[in-house]
Each structure stands twice: as structure tokens, then as C-alpha cells.
Amino acid sequence: MGLDQPTYTDIQVEAYLRRLAYKPAATEGTGLVEHARQRVQSDALGTLTELQRHHLAAIPWGNSGLHYSQHHTISLHPDSLYEKIVERRLDGYCMESTGIFFIVLRSLGYCVYATGGRVSHAAATGVDNGLWLAFGHMVLIVIIDEARYMVDVGFGNNCATAPLLLQEGATATCIAPSEMRLIKDTLVEVTDKSQKVWIYQTRNNPESPWIPNICFSEVEFLPQDFDVMNFSVSKKPTSWFVQTFVCVRMILDPTGKEIIGQCIMSGGEVKQRIGGQTEILQVLQTEEDRVKALAKYFDMHLRTGEVEGIRGLSSQIK
Template sequence: MVSKPTYTDQQLELYLERIGYSNSGDRLQILRQSIQNDALGTLAELQRRHLAAIPWGNSGMHYSQHHTIALNPHWLFEKMVNRRLDGYCMENTGIFFIVLRSLGYHVYATGGRVSHAAAKGVNNGLYLAIGHMILIVMIQGEKYMVDVGFGNNCATAPLPLRENATATYIAPSEMRLVKENLVEFTDPSQKVWVFQTRYNPESDWVPQISFSDVEFLPQDFEVMNFSVSQSRTSWFTKTFICTRMLLNLDGTEVKGQCVMTGHEVKRRVRGQTEILETLQSEGDRVRALAKYFDMHLREDEIQGIKGMASELI
């Protein structure tokens, strides 16, 4: 039987501290008891806290000397827990995958396609190539979509694989899953799950990601990761972005987002957007990463962006 990577109890303790789960010294014991009592509710809390604590971003492609992304479980932990840096889709969801497995959840990963509506702002029914990681978690015979790696459009709670099961995204926005045939499919009988969001209950639904519930293997994600992080046509290699979710005071609800893109840092809370800071230089951006995202870059990482298209000059 193939051995699947897990984290040790010591690593899990550090991860829980990183996401702010419980102030108690025996937080891992508390968590395991919570999973026994309410596996779905505990999963939802872990997802919320992960989204608010570990930024979604692509600093490894811009603020580094190597400009590469590694999916090795040890490196994921070193980068996002020990160094307290960000991670993009397959990094953030990759570490969450291993954490959930280590806690005893029945979980596997699958691949998804990002819609043109999400990637290009054009809702034409088309999708990019498979390049996104989604988790399927099984609890009491039901499957749930779980994602912590889709930036400001990321699902904020586990969604059951049931059609039209609408849930609050970030109020007043909503999210749901539907099953559809993609316009480029040859066989009209083939359908996949589509994760959709809408701005409010009166707005149109917008497709974000399509995916099946077929399990993908680590070698599949290695190929996907290489393409997304290294292709000269990949948006990720040209633009730096960093986002994280914002929780209400008691941590029970995602109330908004903090987003750094281009020359601005913005905060969006319940549909209202506020510009927190305008960035004039690389020094401004490095300081803003520390201030708003608790990301503290080393000097060699800061120098890594020199000469790149994403450098602020």
C-alpha cells in the first residue's frame, strides 16, 4: 500500500497556532474532540481560520531567487507555517489536504478548471485548462467540496455535492454548486460540478470553477503546478497578488477580504470597498505585506523581484 504524507502532532500544533485555533495549550486534543462531536462544523471552522490566517498569493514566483513553486509537504509547512508566508492554489490547498488527512478526515484531491468569467471577466461559458486543486471531504456518507486556494473568490465553507444547495459566501454574496455540461464537451451527457457565486440574491450567478469528483494523484498536480507557475503565458508569472479573508470578532463568519494587487491594498467588507494604501515603490509593498498580511520577507527574497515585470518602479 502506498504511504500518504501526514504531519506529526508537533507540526499540527504549530499549524493550529498559525491559524489561531484555540488559545489553550492542548489545542490539538480540543480539536480532535471537536471532530468527534461535529466533524462538519469543525471542518468549516478550520477552513475559515485557514483562509483568514494564511494569505493566498504567489510571492514565491516574484519575491525569491528561484521563482519556483514546490509542492513537497515539508516545504509547504516550512513556507506557510514556519516562515508565515503565502501560498497559491496548490500550496494552500495542498497543506490543508495533508492537515485534514493527519486529523483523520476522509479526504482526497481533484483538479478543477477556472472559468473565463473568473480569470478574464468574460462570462462566455468557457474555461481554462485544468490548473486548480479542490478537496473532496467525505463525512457521514456525504461528499463536500472544500477549497482554501482560490483567492478572493474562494468558497468560505464546505459545500455539499448537491445541486443548488445555496449558502452564504460573504454576505450579501452567495455561493452554490450546480452540475452542467460544458459548452466545449463533445458528449452532451457528460456533466461536471460548477462552483458559482453571485453578488446578492438578485444578481446573476457567475461560474468560478468546474470540477469532477474523480481523484487526482500527486503526479497530476506536479504537472499542473509546473504549467501554472512556469508558463510564460500564465498570469501568475507576470502579476503579484496577495489576499486573505477577514473574520468577524468571534471568528464565526467571514466578513470580508484584504487584497493587495497592483499599486493598491484594499479592504472589502460586506460589499463595501475601502482603499487602505496606495503603493508607490517596492519598499511600500514590502512594508504593506508585513502590515496587512504579517509576511516578513528576507532581503534575498526582496531582491528577487528586481527586473521582473511585477516590480513596482
């Protein structure tokens, strides 16, 4: 393991792939990890797309560690991420979910690095005023055959569902009928108007306006940068993540080839959104309802001490 270049062992990567239910047809006598590495060599982009899709469907995006725990903290240490997300099969918010994906991709042989992103006011508050929050998001840049792709598995219900080539205006399906794209533009708040950054946008359908979600540059961020960002996001009293509990999991079609919707727990409801249509699956009246719903819809099984950790918090269902 190089300095600040963590990787997982083959045993750990295999456990992660099984957590994803990632089971490509393997060559006889070839282990799952070895086969995955062979696929990376023969079809790096296709394999990356499959891994991203399965990760989004298997690993919920959420912030349970800040609400259902005795410590109310988030660790980005590779061992902590592995224990929480793979062994405990719990959720993770952006720097956790994308953080473990980052280490797995490096372990499989990808050329990948992380950069920091800002979330727009439009995504955070629903008001598109052109303004942006402080750095608080992790984005991966994966380099394949000298082309660079944005990869993200940690942005909840508006998360990119496939790698996006760093190319202006290229539009792709996010979750049909919604679309996603990257543009390059100058932020209204900066002094030097020659500075441009990548902006990840989504729209509900081809007739809807584009909404900015995340902006980022191609500058590599280091682990200590994310430590500072993580501390702010998880400890600042005004942070939305501290005040509100949320959990989101993408839904794959029966073939496992396409993300067709999402299951969302927010406030006092569990909702399913498929094809642009939203259905309320369950109304949560009590904390017991929510804990059982986490097990039912997200395969998250909390321990007694974790359940008791939410007592007294603003996010508790009373």
C-alpha cells in the same frame, strides 16, 4: 506515512493550528491536537467549517514565491509547504494553500481526497463566454457520514468560505451579501453532452447573476497530477500567476465566527472589502511600500534576498 499519503506529526499539526489562531475551549489536560481530533469525531462538519474559516483568515492566498524569491519556483512537497506557510508564515497559491490543508485534514482523521479543477474564463478574464482554462486548480472532497463536501481554501477573493455539500442548487452565503452554490452541468466544449461536472458559482448579491468560477468532477487526482499542473501554472510565460503579484486574506468578525470581508493587494493598491463596500487602504508607489504593506496587512516578512528577487520582473513596481 503511507505511499503518497503524507501526514504531519502532532507537533507540526499543533504549530499549524497555532498559526491559524485556532483555540477552541479544550478539555483540561487535553492537548490542542488531541482536542481537535476529538472535535472531528463529535462534530466533523462543524470542525471542518471552523478550520476552513480560520485558515482563510490566517493564511494569505498569494504567489510571492514566483516574484519575491531567488528561485521563482513553487514546491508542493509537504515539508516545503510546512516550512513556507507555517514556519515562515508566508502565503501560498491554490495548490500550496489547499495542499497543506489537505495534509492537515488527513492528519486529523478526515476522509479526504483531492481533485483537479478548471477555472472559468469568467473568473480569469471577466468575460463569461462559457469557456474554461486547462486544469490548474486543486479542490478537496471531504466525506462525512457518506455525504461529500467541496472544500477550497485556495481561490482568492471568490473562494468558498465554508464546505459546500455536493448537491445541486444549494445556496449559501459566501461573504455577505455575496452568495455561492454548486450546480451540475455540461461544459459547452465537450463532445459527449451526457458528461456533467460540478460548477462552483458566486454572485455579488441575491439580485446579481450567477458567475461560474471553477468546475470539477469527483475523480481523485494523484500527487503527480498536481506536479504537472503546478509546473504549468508556475512556469508557463503566459500564466497570470507568473505575470502578476497578488495577495488576499479573509477578514473574520471579532467573534471569529464569520468571514465578513477581505484584504486585497493587487496592482498598486491595498484594498479592504467589507459588506460589499470597498475602501482603498494604501496606494503603493514603490517596492519598499509594497514590502512594508505585506508586513502590515498580511503579517508577511520577507528576507532581503526574497525582496531582491523581483528586480527586473514585470511585476516589479518601478
